[in-house]
Amino acid sequence: MDPEIRPIDEQDSETLQRMLPEIPLWVKNPDYDRIDWLNKFLGYMWPYLDKAICKIARNIAAPIIAKQIPKYKIDSVEFETLTLGSLPPTFSGMKVYVTDEKELIMEPCLKWAGNPNVTVAVKAFGLKATAQVVDLQVFALPRITLKPLVPSFPCFAKIYVSLMEKPHVDFGLKLVGADLMSIPGLYRVVQEIIKDQVANMYLWPKTLEVPIMDSTKALKKPVGILCVKVLRAMELKKKDLMGASDPYVKIKLTEDNLPSKKTTVKHKNLNPEWNEEFDLAVEDPETQAVEFHVYDWEQVGKHDKMGMNVVPLKELPPEDPKVMTLDLLKNMDLNDPQNEKSCGRLEVELTYVPFKEEDLPSGFEESSTVQKAPDAIPAGGGLLVVIVHEAQDVEGKYHTNPHVRLIFRGEERKTKHLKKNRDPRWEEEFQFMLDEPPTNDKLRVEVVSTTSRMGLLHPKESLGYVDISLADVVSNRRINEKYHLIGSKNGQIQIEMQWREQLHEL
Numbered sequence: 101m102d103p104e105i106r107p108i109d110e111q112d113s114e115t116l117q118r119m120l121p122e123i124p125l126w127v128k129n130p131d132y133d134r135i136d137w138l139n140k141f142l143g144y145m146w147p148y149l150d151k152a153i154c155k156i157a158r159n160i161a162a163p164i165i166a167k168q169i170p171k172y173k174i175d176s177v178e179f180e181t182l183t184l185g186s187l188p189p190t191f192s193g194m195k196v197y198v199t200d201e202k203e204l205i206m207e208p209c210l211k212w213a214g215n216p217n218v219t220v221a222v223k224a225f226g227l228k229a230t231a232q233v234v235d236l237q238v239f240a241l242p243r244i245t246l247k248p249l250v251p252s253f254p255c256f257a258k259i260y261v262s263l264m265e266k267p268h269v270d271f272g273l274k275l276v277g278a279d280l281m282s283i284p285g286l287y288r289v290v291q292e293i294i295k296d297q298v299a300n301m302y303l304w305p306k307t308l309e310v311p312i313m314d315s316t317k318a319l320k321k322p323v324g325i326l327c328v329k330v331l332r333a334m335e336l337k338k339k340d341l342m343g344a345s346d347p348y349v350k351i352k353l354t355e356d357n358l359p360s361k362k363t364t365v366k367h368k369n370l371n372p373e374w375n376e377e378f379d380l381a382v383e384d385p386e387t388q389a390v391e392f393h394v395y396d397w398e399q400v401g402k403h404d405k406m407g408m409n410v411v412p413l414k415e416l417p418p419e420d421p422k423v424m425t426l427d428l429l430k431n432m433d434l435n436d437p438q439n440e441k442s443c444g445r446l447e448v449e450l451t452y453v454p455f456k457e458e459d460l461p462s463g464f465e466e467s468s469t470v471q472k473a474p475d476a477i478p479a480g481g482g483l484l485v486v487i488v489h490e491a492q493d494v495e496g497k498y499h500t501n502p503h504v505r506l507i508f509r510g511e512e513r514k515t516k517h518l519k520k521n522r523d524p525r526w527e528e529e530f531q532f533m534l535d536e537p538p539t540n541d542k543l544r545v546e547v548v549s550t551t552s553r554m555g556l557l558h559p560k561e562s563l564g565y566v567d568i569s570l571a572d573v574v575s576n577r578r579i580n581e582k583y584h585l586i587g588s589k590n591g592q593i594q595i596e597m598q599w600r601e602q603l604h605e606l
Contacts (some may be wrong), residue, residue: 106520106549107142129253131500132192132193132194132195132209133193133194133195133196133248134193135191135193135194135208136196136532138189138191138208139188139190142188142189142190142191146184146186146188146504148538149188150183150184151438152378153184154183154184157182158179158182158460159562160178160514165177173224173225173226173280173323173385174222174223174224175223176222176223177220177221177222177223178220178221178223179218179219179220179221180219180220180221180230181217181218181219182217182219183216183217184214184216185214185217185435185478186215186216187209187212187213187214187215188212188214188352189211189212189214189238190210190211190212191208191209191210191211192206192209192211193209194206194207194208194209195207195208196460200438200534201247201248202247202248202249202291203245203246203247203249203251204245204246204247204256205244205245206243206244206245206246207241207242207243207244207264208241208242208244209236209241210237210239210240210241210242211238211239212236212237212238212240213236213237213343213458214236214237214238215236215521216233216234216264218232218233218575219231219232219233220232222424227568229272229275229276229277230276231274231275232273232274232275232276233271233272233273234271234272234273234274235270235271235272236270236271237268237269237270237271237421238267238268238269239267239268239271239374240263240265240267240268241263241264241265241267242261242262242263242264242302242311243260243261243262243263243264243304244259244260244261245259245260245261245262245307246259246260247260250313251527254312254313256312257311257312257313258309258310258311258312259309259310259312260307260308260309260310260513261302261307261308261310262302262303262304262305262307262308263299263302263303263304264304265305265340266295266299267295267299268295269294269295273290288303298524299372299452307513316387318408322381322382322383322455322531323382323384323385323455324381324382324385324387324418324452324453324454324455325379325380325381325382325452325453325455326353326379326380326381326382326413326416326450326451326452326453327350327377327378327379327388327389327450327452327453328361328378328379328380328449328450329375329376329377329378329379329448329449329450330349330351330363330374330375330376330377330378330392330446330448331373331375331423331447331448332371332372332373332374332375332446332447333347333349333372333394333428333444333446333447334371334444334445334446334447335370335371335386335442335445336370336371336372336394336406336407336443336444337370337406337407337442337443337444338370339396339404339406344368344369344370345368345370345396346365346366346367346368346369346396346397346455347365347366347369347370347372347394347395347396347397347404347406348362348363348364348365348366348390348394348395348397349362349363349374349392349393349394349395349446350392350395351363351364351378351380351390351391351392352390352391352393353380353382353388353389353390353391354387354388354389354390354391354410355387355388356380356381356382356383356388358381358530358531359513360393361378361380363508364376365378365397366402367397370444370544371377379533380529381533382413382452382454384453385413385414385416385452385454386413386414388412388413388521389408389410389411389412389413390411390413390448390450391408391409391410392408392409392410392411392426392446392448393407393408394406394407394408394428394443394446396443405430406443406444407428407429407430407443407444407446407499408428408429408430408431408432409426409429409432409446410432411424411426411448411450413452416450416451418452418453418454419451419452419453419454420451421449421450421451422449422450422451423447423448423449424447424448424449424450425445425446425447426445426446426447426448427442427443427445428442428443428444428445428446429443430443433534439581462511481533481534481536481537481601482534482599482600482601483532483533483534483598483599483600484508484531484532484533484534484538484570484573484597484598484599485529485530485531485597485598485599485600486506486513486529486530486531486543486595486596486597487527487528487530487595487596487597487598488504488506488515488527488528488529488530488545488593488595489522489525489526489594489595489596490524490525490526490527490593490594491504491523491524491528491547491585491591491592491593492522492523492590492591492592492593493522493523493588493589493590493591493592494522494523494524494547494549494563494564494585494588494591494593495563495588495591496549496561496563497558497561498551498558498560498561499520499548499549499550499551499553499558500520500521500522500549500552501517501518501519501520501521501550502517502521502524502530502547502548502549502563503515503516503517503518503520503526503547503548503549503550504526504545504546504547504593505542505544505545505546505547505548506530506543507544507546508532508538508541508543509532509538509541509543511532513530515528517530517550531556537574537599537601538570538573538574538599539570539571539574540567540571541570542567542570543567543568543570543597544565544566544567544571545566545567545593545595546562546564546565546567546581547562547564547565547585547588547591547593548560548561548562548563549561549562549563549564562587563585563587563588563591564586564587564591564593565586565587566583566584566586566593567583568583568585568592568595568597570597570599572597572598573598573599574601577598577599577600577601578596578598578599579595579596580594580595580596580597581594581595582594
């Protein structure tokens with residue numbers, strides 16, 4: 101019969117795909133993005149990636165082979181040659197998913213018709229057999245997830261790899277001088293075994309997890325609580341003209357962006373007693389220190405510094421209260437002659453309480469499962485964690501340099517300021533230690549724009565706000581939502597909140 105000729109525009113989609121099977125996915129499916137740049141990158145890097153991947157493959161295979169060969173009374177299995185060849189894999193498209201969680205999900209479509217040279221020598225019963233893998237073809241649709249995203253290079257803590265579909269694997273296997281796959285039925289059996297084993301290991305939602313960095317350190321999650329009790333000060337120096345001073349103490353952890361804690365002011369007293377307690381969240385006891393700064397309060401003008409000192413947390417025994425009398429210094433430069441003059445002494449009691457293992461956040465699971473509060477918090481109380489992620493479509497009438505104000509029970513916390521940004525991303529975490537669940541409380545979240553331009557009539561303006569009831573946070577333990585900003589035309593802000601409750605008595 102004479103062939104029927106029809107224009108291409110009259111063909112249905114299935115016929116077109118059969119006629120042109122190599123059309124890239126980004127052409128056939130608009131959900132896939134074009135990634136020619138990645139194929140060029142692989143082309144340039146393939147000689148180096150080949151060596152690196154083969155080295156990893158040898159290291160992974162060695163213990164597996166060593167474990168298996170005794171079962172079959174084999175003397176040894178060795179790679180005589182192992183190279184992936186000169187043809188790199190190609191990606192015909194990639195899907196990228198955006199979620200409200202701290203993760204990046206990618207689904208590339210992988211095709212690899214390679215020319216590897218993999219030769220394996222097997223020795224048993226005084227004989228040696230050599231097999232070679234040839235004509236390898238792999239078609240796979242993996243899902244690659246980078247999570248959690250963290251503010252430390254390389255900006256993700258783990259890689260999770262899974263397969264969305266069963267991979268297509270095709271190859272030849274030759275013995276020296278013979279084609280092993282010519283044995284009837286062997287090719288299909290071997291191919292199906294390999295395909296099923298790979299699919300069973302990593303078919304979604306099962307995943308291969310590759311740790312990159314310690315996510316607890318990368319995210320700077322608290323690992324303990326420092327209980328600080330400011331007892332008293334002795335022999336402080338006069339700062340006021342009337343022969344007295346009005347001292348108070350500021351307490352702060354190094355490498356911590358949270359506001360300092362402050363004692364009350366003791367008026368006209370050079371030997372004040374406070375006996376006031378404060379709790380500070382510790383992120384790294386090996387590198388952090390607690391700073392004490394004593395000031396003379398002034399009703400008008402700047403408060404005068406009276407002395408300071410620092411205690412490294414690594415000097416504190418865990419869970420053992422330590423009373424210390426600190427000599428107050430002008431500064432921490434030991435060579436400064438000003439430090440030879442006495443500025444008085446400060447007596448404090450410090451107790452470092454590390455979290456128990458079950459209280460520590462473990463990787464990305466911290467975002468979906470909320471841990472309980474540390475033992476340092478009284479029974480019935482807990483830790484309210486507020487994470488300010490990002491905002492969209494915020495715009496001021498006069499300027500748009502946004503930061504976020506959090507107001508909770510009269511206490512105010514602020515994110516960093518971002519300049520000229522209508523879609524700001526902060527990714528900042530704030531913690532509130534509470535003696536009781538905030539069931540009847542609300543959290544005020546306000547986006548504010550400020551400018552330092554001189555002479556402007558409106559140096560500060562609100563870009564929108566929202567009052568969030570915390571009852572749902574207490575009952576659900578975790579909420580991660582976007583809220584419409586009141587007073588803004590289209591503005592939204594994404595806020596994550598966690599309630600870590602103390603579940604048992606001390």
